[in-house]
Amino acid sequence: MPHFRISHFLVFVLASLLVTIFMFMKRGPFGSKWKVDTQREVFKDMQLEQIRRKAIINSVCRRNNSQKSENMKLEMLERIFVEDNFQLLYCEVPKVGCSNWRRLLIVLGGHVKVPPDSLTGNDIHSSQALRSLSSYSEDEIRVRLQNYTKFLFVREPFTRLVSCYRDKMERPNPIYHKAIGRVILREFRPNADKSLLATGDNVTFSEFAQFVIQHNNFKDRHWFPVENICYPCDINYDFIGKIEHISVEAPWFLESVGVPLSYSRHKATNDPRTDVALTKHFVQQLSHEQRKALYKFYQRDYEIFNYSRPEL
Template identity: 40%
Template sequence: PRPPVTKRHRKLLLKSGSVIPSGAPPGEEDRKLQGMAHTQVSRHHLLREVCTKYQPGVTEHPISSRQVSRVYVEDRSGLLYCEVPKAGCSNWKRVLMVLGGSATSTHGIAHDDAHYANQLRRLDTYSQAGVAERLRSYTKVLFVREPFERLVSAFRDKFESPNSYYHPVFGRPIISRYRANASLSALRTGAGVTFREFVQYLLDVRRPVGMDIHWTPVSQLCSPCLLHYDFIGKFESLKEEANFLLRSIGAPSNLTFPDFKDRNPKAERTSYTITQRYFEQLNTTERQRAYDFYYMDYLMFKYPKPYKDLY
């Protein structure tokens, strides 16, 4: 049986004496450390409660390769990172590349290299024994983001900027199915999908084109009830929590988490305000159904209801 998460946590989080830069006044360092360790303990406690209630017995089944297909492996530092798109995953891949020795610094790594030339292995490429051993002994990391914000961020990234994959593959079927009197050029290029059309596609049980990792709920993408993550971080405090984790695992002191935004760097980061603006385009029922779609993510990671009229 696994030791209780709290013990693993104290060990992981407190074995590093220097999580906070040593310039901090005495006492503040410990307070910050304890605060972060406490946050981890409460996030795990909550996740366990949700899992016990909604997915009892999930850990009794063998782990399939699909359930670990989004998990990246860094053998040198014993790290497993589950990729959640739109929650800092490009920068996490850069960090893994530096930890693994395929890059010397996070700064020179272009976006496409981070994703397509990263030399990182995914957990599903190992033998069953290799998977089990890594899940048992490595530090498993998950970073999440407010679900509606993550959805809007994905929509803006894939549908509001030119995109040679998402416009034809997703845009065309979406416009064809959900837009009355669509123009020929819209049907041909798939450009100009509105947020409302995108949400209609998302909520359609007979959607004309499959799902995509950029908007798949984290509860499905990373199997948090099954994989017992050692560290659950949040995009909302990404830099601070990621650096805390890097210090805890003994990463080189000159490696800090980068905070540059490299997709559409001129566009403003998707914020609460921007998210509200997009969700105003939906009616109450669509908003409620979108909330239901991400309900497990809201519950598992304790994000408050984004609208008062949701139930």
């Protein structure tokens, strides 16, 4: 019996203590203020990280004698899309969540009255709603470059290349199979089956990589280096995001520029995402020489955006 009473007493004491702690946290310095302090720390950390990323870009550009220019060539602005309502300039990098950013910008511009994630791939890629910065007059371009928030998101280069291969070559994609796949098979597969030469299907990752290596001036934006799509040595971007941390960085960025919508990762297929493990699986199919050549092709992206050099 004494043991029974003591146990109940201990339960009562513990319960009271938990209630007290909960109430104190709810109204005291460990409750709402703790949340505010955490948000402030995240905000401070993100600001410092942006300063660090920009400093690295400037350092790499200076080291390679790539000084920022005041005179923008129109080809540098072709992949920068304009959103006037919130004064945003988005440099689109394929295979880095660009479809989701298109969805969001189309809705922000008031072109449709539906949630961003309800827009299909056909909706966004056939839409003429987004204007390229290159389509404006010189004065309009200058005003936007000086006053709008310029941002882009990047991705580990080998992972981006694997994602591109899976999307354009491994999955059914008649346009790319016929335009690129047939060229790859004719050039890199001796005695290729005639039926495959007609369709361009069944290109291996090694064959695709060899095409990228040997035709490094083939400016397909889906696998071309980000440096030659967004020109970070010429354009002072206000925000450089990384898709590897997009669940934190996209919401922070959108909140910082006053956008009331959230970034949602719309996915049209059930295939697993191209992650580190999947990238390793594909890259291991390449020869040492191919990996070295691909690294050379993407080396500036690795340096400018501070990605670790891959194992070669």
